[in-house]
Amino acid sequence: MKLKELPLHEYLAPGHRLCAGCGEGVTIRQILKAFSEPPIVCNATSCLEVSTTPFPYTSWRVPWLHAAFECTAAVAAGVEAAQKALIRKGRKKKWDMVLALAGDGGTYDIGLQALSGALERGHKFIYVCYTNDAYMNTGIQRSGATPKGAWTTTSPVGKVNPGKIEWQKDLMKIVVGHDIPYAATVSASYPMDLQRKMRKAIDADGPAFILALTPCPRGWRTEPHLTIELGRIAVQTCIWPLYEVDNGKYRITVRPRRKLPVEYYLRPQGRFRHLFTPKLRQDIINEIQNHVDRKWDELQKLEKL
Amino acid sequence: MTGCILAMNGDEAAAYAVKQCKPDVIAAYPITPQTIIVERLSEYVADGELDAEFIAVESEHSAMSACIGAAAAGARTYTATASQGLALMYEMLFVASSFRLPIVMSIANRALNSPLNIWNDMSDTMGARDCGWIQIYNENAQEVYDLTIQAFKIAEDHGVLLPVMVCHDGFVISHSTEGIETLRDEDVDSFLPERDPVYPLDVDHPVTMGCVGVPEYYPEIKFQQEVATQKSITKIKEIFKEFNEAFGRNYDILEPYQMDDAEIALLAIGSASGTAKVAVDLLRKKGVNIGLVKMRLFRPLPVKELQELLGSLKAVGVVDRHISFGAIGGALNMEVRAALYELRSKPHVMGFPTGLGGRDIRVEHFIKMAETLLKVAEQDSLEEDYKVAGCRGKGCIEP
Numbered sequence: 001m002k003l004k005e006l007p008l009h010e011y012l013a014p015g016h017r018l019c020a021g022c023g024e025g026v027t028i029r030q031i032l033k034a035f036s037e038p039p040i041v042c043n044a045t046s047c048l049e050v051s052t053t054p055f056p057y058t059s060w061r062v063p064w065l066h067a068a069f070e071c072t073a074a075v076a077a078g079v080e081a082a083q084k085a086l087i088r089k090g091r092k093k094k095w096d097m098v099l100a101l102a103g104d105g106g107t108y109d110i111g112l113q114a115l116s117g118a119l120e121r122g123h124k125f126i127y128v129c130y131t132n133d134a135y136m137n138t139g140i141q142r143s144g145a146t147p148k149g150a151w152t153t154t155s156p157v158g159k160v161n162p163g164k165i166e167w168q169k170d171l172m173k174i175v176v177g178h179d180i181p182y183a184a185t186v187s188a189s190y191p192m193d194l195q196r197k198m199r200k201a202i203d204a205d206g207p208a209f210i211l212a213l214t215p216c217p218r219g220w221r222t223e224p225h226l227t228i229e230l231g232r233i234a235v236q237t238c239i240w241p242l243y244e245v246d247n248g249k250y251r252i253t254v255r256p257r258r259k260l261p262v263e264y265y266l267r268p269q270g271r272f273r274h275l276f277t278p279k280l281r282q283d284i285i286n287e288i289q290n291h292v293d294r295k296w297d298e299l300q301k302l303e304k305l
Numbered sequence: 306m307t308g309c310i311l312a313m314n315g316d317e318a319a320a321y322a323v324k325q326c327k328p329d330v331i332a333a334y335p336i337t338p339q340t341i342i343v344e345r346l347s348e349y350v351a352d353g354e355l356d357a358e359f360i361a362v363e364s365e366h367s368a369m370s371a372c373i374g375a376a377a378a379g380a381r382t383y384t385a386t387a388s389q390g391l392a393l394m395y396e397m398l399f400v401a402s403s404f405r406l407p408i409v410m411s412i413a414n415r416a417l418n419s420p421l422n423i424w425n426d427m428s429d430t431m432g433a434r435d436c437g438w439i440q441i442y443n444e445n446a447q448e449v450y451d452l453t454i455q456a457f458k459i460a461e462d463h464g465v466l467l468p469v470m471v472c473h474d475g476f477v478i479s480h481s482t483e484g485i486e487t488l489r490d491e492d493v494d495s496f497l498p499e500r501d502p503v504y505p506l507d508v509d510h511p512v513t514m515g516c517v518g519v520p521e522y523y524p525e526i527k528f529q530q531e532v533a534t535q536k537s538i539t540k541i542k543e544i545f546k547e548f549n550e551a552f553g554r555n556y557d558i559l560e561p562y563q564m565d566d567a568e569i570a571l572l573a574i575g576s577a578s579g580t581a582k583v584a585v586d587l588l589r590k591k592g593v594n595i596g597l598v599k600m601r602l603f604r605p606l607p608v609k610e611l612q613e614l615l616g617s618l619k620a621v622g623v624v625d626r627h628i629s630f631g632a633i634g635g636a637l638n639m640e641v642r643a644a645l646y647e648l649r650s651k652p653h654v655m656g657f658p659t660g661l662g663g664r665d666i667r668v669e670h671f672i673k674m675a676e677t678l679l680k681v682a683e684q685d686s687l688e689e690d691y692k693v694a695g696c697r698g699k700g701c702i703e704p
Contacts, residue, residue, distance in 0.1 A: 039508075050517050066514065068370070079506060082376075
């Protein structure tokens with residue numbers, strides 16, 4: 001597959017109101033490029049939802065439904081079941097892929113139950129979680145996806161606490177625990193890797209789960225032009241390893257040539273500034289490095305199973 | 306024109322009616338006293354008697370969410386719940402009605418925690434009265450059966466397009482077996498044709514559902530919803546009439562009993578109406594000019610019909626099956642009062658919240674309510690806005 005072979009269609013029209021440099025816009029555009037036929041999209045309440053559908057405008061050239069925050073997997077399950085019944089009864093002609101889109105708040109936290117239920121029931125749909133590591137739509141509050149040490153408005157940097165105290169939830173492990181046919185992490189900074197994974201997800205015989213890291217200039221306190229670069233550094237530092245779990249088989253799909261220290265990822269981001277200034281918090285940086293190393297080793301071992 | 310008479314309880318009657326209505330998608334979660342419905346429907350699907358997708362969701366919140374997705378995709382969609390389940394769904398109820406999705410939901414009315422109580426009252430659906438759903442209440446399992454079939458037709462009518470709750474009292478109706486006069490499958494088919502969805506999710510005609518409604522647009526969108534809900538009452542009456550004519554029944558949005566020469570009246574809802582009729586008969590024998598109005602349709606509120614039936618009386622006792630804490634008895638009482646308020650001549654309206662958490666409402670309670678109303682009528686003044694009945698406590702009508 002080559003970049004120039006990607007379809008020319010733009011299911012997400014330009015002119016939406018996402019911020020300059022928003023990782024969601026580029027990621028969702030790439031996700032939609034993987035479909036040869038238009039999907040039906042179910043979207044959770046999120047930046048993407050509010051920025052693409054201010055009535056009477058819409059950026060969606062495909063059927064699109066937003067019901068609420070925590071129920072996207074359940075709504076998608078309903079759309080999938082309806083299609084099954086209607087096709088069986090001859091009231092619908094062809095199968096349309098069902099694509100569920102939700103952010104980290106809508107997936108790691110409030111939407112986890114609906115996701116788990118839908119994965120367990122085995123609906124044929126693709127669930128894409130785009131994580132920017134916090135509740136950005138409400139103004140940068142910590143979520144289960146917020147990494148340790150990150151500043152948010154509800155994990156503020158104070159005299160006692162250096163940003164978020166807890167580790168990020170390992171959502172992939174939870175999802176993989178459901179024994180679904182396909183799960184993968186992606187980054188828009190590696191577009192062809194994303195395309196290959198999305199196509200596998202589309203072809204999967206049952207639910208597929210895609211977890212995308214989508215940098216957020218507003219919430220991460222970064223320059224808009226750094227979005228793609230930060231995605232790349234996240235992969236090269238092994239903070240965001242790109243891998244897939246295809247019918248239970250782990251495979252790392254992008255292996256950094258030289259594993260960069262986590263500082264490369266932390267330093268350009270305002271949300272980690274307090275780890276470097278006014279005083280260097282090497283202790284916390286080391287902790288993060290050790291955590292990343294341990295998770296990376298673990299992933300490599302899983303790959304060998 | 307009728308099928309066979311089957312022995313079924315209220316839940317089974319609902320499930321049997323749903324089977325005959327041929328839903329495409331059922332998404333439901335078990336909760337007492339509604340569970341029999343989802344069990345029976347699962348069996349129908351497992352036996353191939355019903356060709357539907359049964360989504361055994363992991364919560365009621367997901368049940369309503371899945372129904373929203375399915376109904377938006379064009380499917381005839383059904384669910385059932387009660388009590389805590391309805392409370393958990395609350396958020397999604399507004400979405401379903403705002404999307405104008407014709408979802409039908411059976412409710413086996415049950416009290417809310419705490420303390421945990423699995424028995425009947427109407428705290429659940431009365432708390433959901435402002436969610437934009439049509440609400441129909443039933444007195445017995447026969448009504449549950451008949452109204453469930455009509456609910457699909459009401460919901461899917463292009464002049465309505467609103468979700469409908471079909472309510473029956475937990476245990477009192479849900480678990481009591483009656484002989485149900487059923488309809489033949491082919492008669493249900495001709496009464497209820499296939500759903501004809503208006504704007505389904507369709508890749509050839511993409512729609513955006515659930516956009517952001519800023520203050521510049523939101524009020525107009527909500528106003529349209531209000532107009533549609535108010536207008537639905539005419540369609541509901543038409544569909545009742547069509548059903549009555551086709552199957553020899555006698556349904557209306559309000560059901561008057563002994564009201565022709567009544568001076569005072571009770572207004573009841575659900576299974577309590579049956580007991581109230583016995584009390585009315587007894588009082589009539591003693592020469593009391595009392596009648597009863599049974600409330601079948603609570604949303605949209607039949608204001609004009611309430612005014613016509615109750616406007617000329619001296620006193621009305623409204624029998625609520627829940628309490629609106631810190632207000633004036635129950636919701637039914639407040640709304641009946643509000644409906645009558647602007648009439649030049651109007652009755653005194655007194656509330657009687659009763660039957661909480663499955664406490665039996667007996668004939669004696671209705672007689673005591675009637676005695677209170679007679680005093681109100683005689684004195685032409687109301688001393689208390691409401692009186693809790695069937696409860697041990699100061700000022701209550703004792704059980």
